[in-house]
Structure formats: C-alpha cells, structure tokens
Amino acid sequence: MERGGLPGGRDQTVTEAPRKYLKLALRIVLGGIFLYAGMLKIADPATFAGSVAAYKLLPTFGNYLVAATLPWVEVFCGVLLIIGIRTRPAATLILLMNLVFAVALSSAIIRGLDIDCGCFRQGGPKTSPWIALLRDLAFIAGTVVLLWLDTCRTEPPAA
C-alpha cells in the first residue's frame, strides 16, 4: 500500500498501522483461546462427549462423533490463526462454530437445562450457559472484526 491519502479516499497512513496490530492481536487471542479450548477437550474426549450429551440435541453416537472431531477442528483453526496461514477460512470456521455454540447454548437456556457449557475444562465447577453465551458473543464479535479487517486489506482501494 502506497503512503499518502488517495484523492477523495480515506487517509491510509492513519488507519493502516493500528489496523495491522489490532488484527495481529485478535488473531493471537482468538487463536489462543481456540487452541486452548480444543486441547483441553482432546485430553478428555469421553467427558466432553458427556458435556455434549447434556445438551440433549444429538443421538448418543452423535455426541461421541462431535466429541471426537470438533476439538481437532478448534485446534486446527487456533493454530492457523496464530501462525497467520489461511486466516480467512480459519476465522470463518471459528465464526461458524461460535454461531453453532450460541444456538446450542440458547436452546439449553430456553429448555431450562442446568448444564455445564463444556466449553473449556471438562468436569469441575460449572459455567452457567448465560456466561458461556455472553463469552461466545464476544468471540463472535472479535471474529467478525478480524474478518472485516482482513477483507478491507485485500480489497482494492476505492478509485
């Protein structure tokens, strides 16, 4: 990107640097969170299957299938975001996963299920679905900002 404002366009020199650092920070934070969340679940897949089962959304084998695969998708996305390769598909996937989590958590709240969200450490003290949902919405916001920053960078400057 050349320095100096384009005629009639936004001043690129002002926005470029903060944008870069914000993107880097979001990548590391979101990537780190998902890497961490995924690794905790990989360490204890059977308990995670129990957490999934507690949502009462899937048949028994479906719970195990999710428990076997979902944490690995989380870890992959986390690693890709941190190292900055294939940021867009990784961030998009994280956004999609967070949307699914938000729907699942909302349905748990609506059905009045008193369950642990199963988001991070499996077993132990419960995290209420409300807190988990708020956290989830924060992740969604972060991912949307990250994707937006990414799109802006690759778009050709307005003529």
Add this chain to the structure above:
Amino acid sequence: MKPPRTLITEIVVIIAVAAAIGLAWNRQMLVESWTGKVQRSSPTVATTTDRLPLPLGVMQVKELFDRGEGYFLDARDAATFAGGHIRGARSLPLGEFETRLPEFRKQVPKTMPLIIYCNGYGCHDSMDLGKKLIQAGYWEIFIFEGGYPEWKEAGYPVEGTKP
C-alpha cells in the same frame, strides 16, 4: 480478493483434515460407543468423581418395590429394625458399617441398585450410609428420605412389627 469458492474449499479441507485426525485419534472410543460398550464409563453425568446418593420420593420407591427392583437397606440399629421395617429390607446399621462391609460385599454385587432409608426426614443415617457405600464402590445409591415412618403411614407392606 479471493473468490468465495476458494474460501469454501479451504474450510472444507480444514474440517476434513481435522476430523480425520480426530476420528483416528478417538477410534477406540467411537467403536466402543457404537457397539454400546461405553455405557459404564459413560459421561452422561459429569459428576463421576463426586457422586452423591440420589433422593427418591415415596411414590418412586414404591414403584421400585412393586417391580422388585433394588435392594432395600435399613440404616437404623438392629433393635429398631427388629421392631418393624419395610418388607424384604435388610439391616445394615450405620454404626456397624465397617465391621459388616466385607460380608455385605460378598452378598451384594456392586451393580445392584440400593435403596437406603432410616427414620425419615430428620434422620441422616441413610444419607451417610449411602455416601460410605459409594466410597465402597457401589454404583447406584438411592435414598428414601421419608424413611420407615412415611412408608408405614402410607400403609405399604412392612414386616417385623409386633401385633
């Protein structure tokens, strides 16, 4: 800007690779859950480490009684037990738990559902006994909190009462 098709392809590739590794990594768990072998260590209850006895109401207890399911256990002392108890119940006084556990273990398998009661809501011996039996490795422990008084009050079968 990349076309969305590339983006979708990349997403599919990431999911496919991650899922393949996940399936391979957890193949044993998946096979066991598919064949239904994993039920026991099944994590549907996330409290396997600190399980507590489950309280039951008199209706539920009567249902189990009628179906002949479960092993009724009287936590009160031997003399009180002799003065009347739920029909078919066995005596295991809380105070004699340690001395009688070895014998009890031989007679009752760990998978047997145990329904424990004592002298009603003010009495905590049944709950204490239940906790000890969980520590001793028993799997399904129910507490009939209403205990003998509620059972007798309801006119359900008792035995050992003096005429």
